[in-house]
Amino acid sequence: MSNRTLVSEQRKYLVLNVQAARKIARVWLERAHLENVVGFGLPEVDDRYHIWRVPLLNNSSQEKVGEVVIDAYTSLILEDKSTSPQVLEARLLGRTEKARRTSDRPKDTYMLSALRNTIAQGDAEEVLQELPAESVDLIFTSPPYYNARPEYTDYISYEEYLLKIRKILHHCYRVLAEGRFFVMNISPVLIRRANRNQASKRIAVPFDVHRLFIEEGYDFIDDIIWEKPEGAGWATGRGRRFAADRNPLQYKPVPVTEYILVYRKHTEKLIDWNIRAHPDKRLVEESRIGDDYERTNIWRIKPAHDPRHPAVFPLELAERVIRYYSFKGDVVLDPFAGIGTVGKAAVMLGRRFVLIEQNPRYVSIIREEAKSWLGKEACTILTINCPPIKTDDILL
């Protein structure tokens, strides 16, 4: 028996072998409803680019009609390198494919999204794949905290956590419209010491996540500091030791800030294009911001608390982000929606919302709250993996 290790093992890829590569490609084919007419050739790993190439064959002629390219480290399908389902269909039908490509639409047209208000229950990684490409105009979210406690069974390694965030950034990229913004509220995580002989540790999550944004093709725009009024971070007990002894090296400031990181989906076009090409001049005009806007990148906002959720952000924060980074009528997505603060702010400001949340308890809170945001109109909300909102539940 040979004990030679595979190149994919040496490289510590997530996609280790041809079976795994085929399985990922099959899920992709099923989403495109092409699994009955397209089969696979032999997948090959390319360790110069850290990708797997899975050849796609016409099931009846066995001719190659395209390929699926998979990122070997993350297992994500690289859509821009893979043959699109439209092109595959055209090739299977012997049509010229040029006319069917979405990228052939005139370069300067700007499509208004047809999405309506949506509440979806489930893992954002999966739900995002069901949304149409470029159907969202702004993403504002705060991701789940990294729960770094090996003593709990739901403990995942930090690398796994980052991989999950990366996959969500990847799928968000597809659904975000050209040149539009992804704003993320995120902060370092404090890992408490397990006992008196150990030190507590801070993990600089925003700096690791920044790299993921860049690798997924977003451009960095701004780092805004959300400063909470004095007192907000004192409960962590950080800095108590120094306050008592005053020895150098023991200094530890109490954290009273979080980051609001601003990215833009890459485009060659200037932001000015997003404003000029907007098809509804009235909406652009109505979205203009008055004189009371925030001049600097330090925003002072009181934190919010809600007995129903441990980590809500303040409505005021969501309002500011939505007013500064979207137009009226736009679709605002929160892939980690919690109890739906982004949805409430979006409705108040005349925008539409798409809220994705994994925890059914929070989803039922959002469904209930949406009735107070929208009244009777709440029954027009599209619900995914959860029951529709009925008109007769709504008291006006």
Ligand SMILES: C[S@@+](CC[C@H](N)C(=O)[O-])C[C@H]1O[C@@H](n2cnc3c(N)ncnc32)[C@H](O)[C@@H]1O
């Ligand atoms: C920091 S909270 C967001 C709170 C929200 N900003 C608010 O004001 O209510 C993050 C949320 O992400 C949810 N979540 C975690 N993993 C998820 C996933 N893979 N897909 C969708 N939601 C997820 C958690 O249940 C949690 O409610």
